[in-house]
Amino acid sequence: FAMPRVDKHSTGGVGDKVSLVLAPLLASCGVAVPMMSGRGLGHTGGTMDKLESIAGFRTDLTLDEVQTQVRQIGVAMFGQSGAIAPADGRLYALRDVTGTVPSVPLIAASIISKKRAEGLDGLVLDVKTGRGAFMPDPASARTLARAMVRLGEAGGCRTTALITAMDRPLGRAIGNALELEEALQALIGEGPADLRELTGRLAVEMLLLAKVCESQEEAQLEVARAMASGRALDKFRQLVEAQGGNPAVVDDPGSxxxxxxxxxxxxxxxxxxxxxxxxxxxxxxxxxxxxxxxxxxxxxxxxxxxxxxxxxxxxxxxxxxxxxxxxxxxxxxxxxxxxxxxxxxGPAEPPLPLIVGRVTSADLVDR
The missing domain is CATH 3.90.1170.30 (Pyrimidine nucleoside phosphorylase-like, C-terminal domain)
Incomplete structure (x- = not known):
């Protein structure tokens, strides 16, 4: 690949439609994004289910199709298959029957093995915490973030984690097609402020890891330009068309x-x-x-x-x-x-800050 390859993984939340915005946004900034995504798990929604709200959209891409598409348009969003980290599927089945699904080392190994299989240059992790997250306690979220950053870096992939709030829904929309429509708004810089802020922060981290930008300020400007110019939305349109979906949905969410x-x-x-x-x-x-x-x-x-x-x-x-x-x-x-x-x-509980913390190879820096 001529372009640097980066990806993002979220541990899951309610109303978390960030991947729908982030993948085409980064691709429109000159970064290759081979994004392997999942389906809904428990009370949290899945990116593949949201994408399949679009008539005809395929997520069951072969490895050859992923590679060809990323070379052509810079982005693909697809599900795990037998050709990518096949051992992880078997290990997950064992975890399910042995009561070890919540094991931090096994969670970290499962996530990072799939991401390393993508041949990434950089990886950003969005580790949710709060009552709507799988890791409701911030201390547990930090432990998981550290473990994943350590594994990513050990495999030669520049890795950063943001610990982010899930004590309230992200954005306003919850549900597959509703979240997709809200993501379309975010791709042009509109929609809920928290969704725009979190997407922007993750995008900046990804651009820095890809070494496309040299500073946060430069990365922020690049993200703003991609949205304001329509490049990010156009890239989503290309993604939909490439994977068999109806691109008219971009201009007519009523479809x-x-x-x-x-x-x-x-x-x-x-x-x-x-x-x-x-x-x-x-x-x-x-x-x-x-x-x-x-x-x-x-x-x-x-x-x-x-x-x-x-x-x-x-x-x-x-x-x-x-x-x-x-x-x-x-x-x-x-x-x-x-x-x-x-x-x-009643009296409002002090909400978690949107960005609770940041973990890099130099360990956690509170924000």
């Missing part, structure tokens, strides 16, 4: 799957929103049909939430603070129950 039922959720009282717990919302998307409870389940890409409520936000009784998107009345009721469990009133 994405649409929910049959939509209902507003209103604040139940005057006051201040204390917490917005991501976990019940992610679990509800699965129950509403937007995720898998077992292998082989079909997914309804249209269902989910748009949540405007944020911790510390002052509201009045009857004020809309979220919307539920469902395929039937039963799904609406499931969504309403989840919102009642997730949104709590």
């Amino acid at each position: 994405l799957p649409q929910a049959t039922e939509v209902e507003l959720f209103d604040a139940s009282e005057d006051g201040v929103i204390g917490t917005v717990d991501p976990r019940p919302l992610g679990q509800a998307v699965v129950e509403m049909g937007g995720g898998r409870r077992q292998l082989g389940d079909a997914i309804d890409h249209s269902v989910g939430f748009v949540v405007t409520a944020r911790p510390g936000m002052e509201v009045s009784a009857g004020q809309p603070v979220a919307s539920v998107f469902a395929r039937d009345a039963a799904g609406i009721e499931l969504g309403m129950q989840a919102l009642r469990a997730a949104i709590r009133y």
Whole structure:
């Protein structure tokens, strides 16, 4: 490859659609991004499921197809296969039956083995922490981040980890097609501020690891130019077309799957929103049909939430603070129950900073 190769991995969260923005954005900046992605796991959504909201989009690329596509357009987004880190699939099955899925050394080895198989020059890790993350405790998230950075660096891949907040949903949209639409907004520099900030921070780290930019300031300018000029959005259009999807979705998000039922959720009282717990919302998307409870389940890409409520936000009784998107009345009721469990009133708990910490080969630098 003539271009440096970099990738990003997230440990998973609710509303985490960053990869959908980051991969085409980096490719539009002259970096090759062979991004191996996953499906939804538990209450967290999967990048492949979100991409498959686009009619015809293929994620089951062969190794030859990935290599050809990355050479041609600089980016491919695909799933794990028997040709890439095949031993990891067998080890995961063993972990499942031996109760070792939460083992930090095995998590780190699983993630880094797949990323090293991509032949990367640089890797950025997004390690989530907070009540909606698999590592809710920041100390545990730091331990995992250190382990993965150590393994990545030992394999000759420049590796950095950001520890980021998942004590509230990321952005507003939760659910496959809804998140894809929000990602399209972010590709032109619009959409929720937290999504734009986190994507920008990760993009800067990736550009620095790729040695495309020499300073944070230069990298920030490059990211801003790629979005403002339309290069990033055009690259996403190329990605969709290359993988068999309908590129018209880029200009007409209304062609994405649409929910049959939509209902507003209103604040139940005057006051201040204390917490917005991501976990019940992610679990509800699965129950509403937007995720898998077992292998082989079909997914309804249209269902989910748009949540405007944020911790510390002052509201009045009857004020809309979220919307539920469902395929039937039963799904609406499931969504309403989840919102009642997730949104709590009272003094706002101090939220985690969006960027909780940063781990490099020189160890953790708190932010």
